[in-house]
Amino acid sequence: MKILVCISQVPDTSTKIVLKDNNTAVNTQGTTWIINPYDEWYALIRALELKESGVASDVHLVTVGKADTEPVIRKALALGGDQAVRIDADSNDPYETASYIAEYAKSNGYDLVLCGKESIDYNNGTVGVMLAELLDMDYIGFATNIQVEGSTATVKREIEGGEETDTVSLPVVISCQKGVAEARIPNMRGIMAARTRPLNVVTPTAVTPVAAILSYEMPPAKAGIKMVSPDNMDELVQLLHTEAKVI
Amino acid sequence: MSSTEAVKAIKGGEFLIRETSAEDVFIPEEWNEEQLMIAETCTNFLAQHITPNLVRIDDQEEGLMPHLMEEAGALGLLSISIPEEYGGFGKDFKTSMLVTEKLGAGNSFSVAFSAHTGIGTLPILYYGNDEQKAKYIPKLASGEWKGAYCLTEPSSGSDANSGKARAKLTEDGKHYLLNGQKMWITNAGFADIFTVFAKIDNDENLSAFIVEKSFEGITLNPEEHKMGIKGSSTRQVFFNDCKVPVENLLSERQNGFKIAVNILNLGRIKLGGGTVGASKEVTTQAIRYANEREQFGRPISKYGAIRYKLAQSAIRTYASESAIYRASENMEQATEHLVETGMDAIKAKLKGTEQYAIEAAIIKVHASETLNYVVDEGVQIYGGMGYSAEAPMDRAYRDSRINRIFEGTNEINRMLTVDMMLKRAMKGELDLMGPAAKVAGELMSIPDFGGSEDEGLFSKEKKYIAGFKKAVLMVAGGAVQKLMQQLGKEQEVLMNVADMLIELYVSESTQLRVEKLVSMRGEEACKEQLDIMRVYINDAAEHIAKSGKEAINSFADGDERRMMLMGLKRFTKTEDFNTTQARRNIAAKLIEENKYCF
Numbered sequence A: 001m002k003i004l005v006c007i008s009q010v011p012d013t014s015t016k017i018v019l020k021d022n023n024t025a026v027n028t029q030g031t032t033w034i035i036n037p038y039d040e041w042y043a044l045i046r047a048l049e050l051k052e053s054g055v056a057s058d059v060h061l062v063t064v065g066k067a068d069t070e071p072v073i074r075k076a077l078a079l080g081g082d083q084a085v086r087i088d089a090d091s092n093d094p095y096e097t098a099s100y101i102a103e104y105a106k107s108n109g110y111d112l113v114l115c116g117k118e119s120i121d122y123n124n125g126t127v128g129v130m131l132a133e134l135l136d137m138d139y140i141g142f143a144t145n146i147q148v149e150g151s152t153a154t155v156k157r158e159i160e161g162g163e164e165t166d167t168v169s170l171p172v173v174i175s176c177q178k179g180v181a182e183a184r185i186p187n188m189r190g191i192m193a194a195r196t197r198p199l200n201v202v203t204p205t206a207v208t209p210v211a212a213i214l215s216y217e218m219p220p221a222k223a224g225i226k227m228v229s230p231d232n233m234d235e236l237v238q239l240l241h242t243e244a245k246v247i
Numbered sequence B: 001m002s003s004t005e006a007v008k009a010i011k012g013g014e015f016l017i018r019e020t021s022a023e024d025v026f027i028p029e030e031w032n033e034e035q036l037m038i039a040e041t042c043t044n045f046l047a048q049h050i051t052p053n054l055v056r057i058d059d060q061e062e063g064l065m066p067h068l069m070e071e072a073g074a075l076g077l078l079s080i081s082i083p084e085e086y087g088g089f090g091k092d093f094k095t096s097m098l099v100t101e102k103l104g105a106g107n108s109f110s111v112a113f114s115a116h117t118g119i120g121t122l123p124i125l126y127y128g129n130d131e132q133k134a135k136y137i138p139k140l141a142s143g144e145w146k147g148a149y150c151l152t153e154p155s156s157g158s159d160a161n162s163g164k165a166r167a168k169l170t171e172d173g174k175h176y177l178l179n180g181q182k183m184w185i186t187n188a189g190f191a192d193i194f195t196v197f198a199k200i201d202n203d204e205n206l207s208a209f210i211v212e213k214s215f216e217g218i219t220l221n222p223e224e225h226k227m228g229i230k231g232s233s234t235r236q237v238f239f240n241d242c243k244v245p246v247e248n249l250l251s252e253r254q255n256g257f258k259i260a261v262n263i264l265n266l267g268r269i270k271l272g273g274g275t276v277g278a279s280k281e282v283t284t285q286a287i288r289y290a291n292e293r294e295q296f297g298r299p300i301s302k303y304g305a306i307r308y309k310l311a312q313s314a315i316r317t318y319a320s321e322s323a324i325y326r327a328s329e330n331m332e333q334a335t336e337h338l339v340e341t342g343m344d345a346i347k348a349k350l351k352g353t354e355q356y357a358i359e360a361a362i363i364k365v366h367a368s369e370t371l372n373y374v375v376d377e378g379v380q381i382y383g384g385m386g387y388s389a390e391a392p393m394d395r396a397y398r399d400s401r402i403n404r405i406f407e408g409t410n411e412i413n414r415m416l417t418v419d420m421m422l423k424r425a426m427k428g429e430l431d432l433m434g435p436a437a438k439v440a441g442e443l444m445s446i447p448d449f450g451g452s453e454d455e456g457l458f459s460k461e462k463k464y465i466a467g468f469k470k471a472v473l474m475v476a477g478g479a480v481q482k483l484m485q486q487l488g489k490e491q492e493v494l495m496n497v498a499d500m501l502i503e504l505y506v507s508e509s510t511q512l513r514v515e516k517l518v519s520m521r522g523e524e525a526c527k528e529q530l531d532i533m534r535v536y537i538n539d540a541a542e543h544i545a546k547s548g549k550e551a552i553n554s555f556a557d558g559d560e561r562r563m564m565l566m567g568l569k570r571f572t573k574t575e576d577f578n579t580t581q582a583r584r585n586i587a588a589k590l591i592e593e594n595k596y597c598f
Helices: A037-052 A067-079 A094-106 A127-135 A188-194 A233-242 B003-009 B033-058 B064-074 B093-103 B107-117 B122-127 B130-142 B256-292 B304-340 B345-355 B357-387 B392-404 B410-426 B433-444 B459-489 B491-521 B524-555 B558-571 B579-593
Strands: A002-006 A009-011 A033-035 A058-064 A083-087 A112-116 A138-149 A152-159 A162-169 A172-176 A199-202 B147-150 B166-169 B175-186 B193-200 B207-212 B218-220 B234-245
Touching (some): A002 A094, A009 A067, A033 A067, A037 A058, A037 A112, A037 A138, A037 A172, A058 A094, A067 A188, A067 A199, A067 B033, A083 A094, A094 A127, A112 A127, A127 A138, A127 A172, A138 A162, B033 B064, B033 B093, B033 B107, B033 B392, B064 B107, B093 B107, B093 B304, B107 B175, B107 B256, B107 B392, B122 B193, B122 B207, B122 B256, B122 B345, B175 B193, B175 B207, B193 B234, B193 B256, B207 B234, B207 B256, B256 B304, B256 B345, B256 B357, B256 B392, B256 B579, B304 B345, B304 B357, B304 B491, B304 B524, B304 B579, B357 B392, B357 B491, B410 B459, B433 B459, B459 B491, B459 B524, B459 B558, B491 B524, B524 B558, B524 B579
Parallel strands (some): A002 A058, A002 A112, A058 A083, A083 A199, A112 A172, A138 A172, B147 B193
Antiparallel strands (some): A009 A033, A138 A152, B193 B207
8 A cells, every 4th residue: 555645845933024025925934844843743644653563554745845945855755755755846835836746646646645634824624625626535534533445544533522433445635634644753774764765746737816915914912811710700891891892 | 185084083171272163063053853852851851740740859759760760761850871781872982971961950850860861770781791781780770770879988088989888709719798988978878780890809890880779788877868959869878798799799800990080971971961961951941030020010021130130041952962962972973983993882982082081071171060050140140039039040059069078179181181181191191292382483473463264254262272282382381391290289270270260161162152153043043142151151251360360370480481472462352242231132132032042
């Protein structure tokens, strides 16, 4: 069984977002980049577990990005994975991204495509489902547990107020969230092996994006916190009513 | 001569009499992608395994520390620079220093880690024969076995060669019977392998032995109750007719003291790396707290008194770090050069390290005292919470203190710095006499009142550093001439000269680092680093002047004293500089980034 894991590069969670060009772009100068945690901690690690337990034969990684995303994809290779592909394009549009991955994946016969439930930069959460459509595969989103036996995957996913268990025939695209696997730290052997694992670059057939970002806006500054004594419920109710206006 | 050849030709201690080019120093901003990945693994290891367990570690929960060492071993962190043939990763010295730095933020764990990978493993790796290395190194590298190092005794600490432990060959010639008491043995509680120093019969010098815990006749005292690093195991180890097979003699008979000294050279610079890692972490904690804690309606990071402390912590940490990686690179280059001349790799490593023993001692002192400053101000910034055992500063403060004591006290290291410098001069390895005579001549001449012709970004600082060198040469030269054989007994003067040397080396290292950084990133991107350099060198000038004055006043008198004091003034003169504004700029960056960010 061949697994493809989609890896996205995102700014480190402690990055201070600074806008530029009249709020139409994000200033990424000095940004520390990391692997999107949902892709790393859950999708990639579960794929590696499936390989380690003998269920999968190959784990391939794919990312859409320019050359500056290579350190992040090599970090993913340090965690594991047999090879990686960087699709040489700079895309912020989920449809465009999904199209490039689909074009690559179609010709390589994957049984299971794993991605994070969303990337923590733009939070669209739509590449996975678009990819399934473009590949004509089934899709299960927001998985918390993935088991594969033969050509069937059993997937648990969170639903409103409970949990759902699905079975699905491979091939399938699954987006992953907490619960699917536990985060790992790359070890020295992996870090050194990352250099020797193939990282191929492919040029995609250009796709016209369907969405464009017009402008960004920073969230309003955090309002101060008011401390109310537990003995003073009247004041709390009053504040919730007159200031917060939630009751 | 190419620049690489020039670097190779520079010997340890030569910083006092030669100029170094910025392009020839290694700076931490040059880490490659793989090294950064390794650093991140260390940081993640601390975040996942150490930080959440600090209380359990300090409580010495049974089996926890050895388990954590094994976890580190599983990630490969115990074998970074162990050759691949022994199960390691064969990485260079700088990379192992980077790992030490990153794990240095791990409180007691970092002590256990450093003891195991340094003094616990290296004596066997560097001095063991093939059989000994094959038997012990792979298991130490993986963490399956843990190492400890038994040198200190109740009556022999700094004077290590005076130890009372004795080894005697058995009649059948198959074993040594080891007897003695060793004290302050890090990792003793869970170590499987002890490198033990003892004299065979009535030898003049120590020998070293590899002792397995399973050998008969080893007993341990209970854990010591310590001020800090409570989580690291520290016990007395008793050897009572402990039977050590003759094949476990390490290196040759009476070579133990040399082993101990050479391993300590490495340990000293590594201690520098670990303390810089701790300084960065503590500074970050202090910045975060200062940004969160509000008094009089504003975060305390808005107040100048707090900003001063934050800036000063960062300045000193940055300066220590600059010296550490400069010297690490030099050690590596010296080693490579020796290998190229045909020397065996391990011998070359020891020789290369020994070549920079002066710098290692300087770094040990500077970095440990920097951490002491940083934790002290950390407690202060935390205020009442700094004194509470619930906040991290209490532990950081207590854990820091040992660094000025172990791996040779800072007093011993200061004396060594001067002693080694002078010994090299006597042996003709280091030409101090020529430059010292030149400076003495300069004292008689008319001072140069003209401005510097060089108007480059670093011209002032380079001029100051050239002056610092003259100041050290003048004071040290004067002390040698006046005190002659008595100098060794005038410890106060030795301390003064050592302090001058330390400030000189660290100032120059900081200047070279910032110069190289500016050449890589441009002046605009290095504004705060330039401020760090300027403040550090400005302060160093005053420290050098003060130490120099104290020394001159103690050994010179009359006209000679007056002349030397005037010279000192001239050599440590700096132009007026607004250090307050520079510190404010540095603090503003730290506060904005909410972490140590240089």
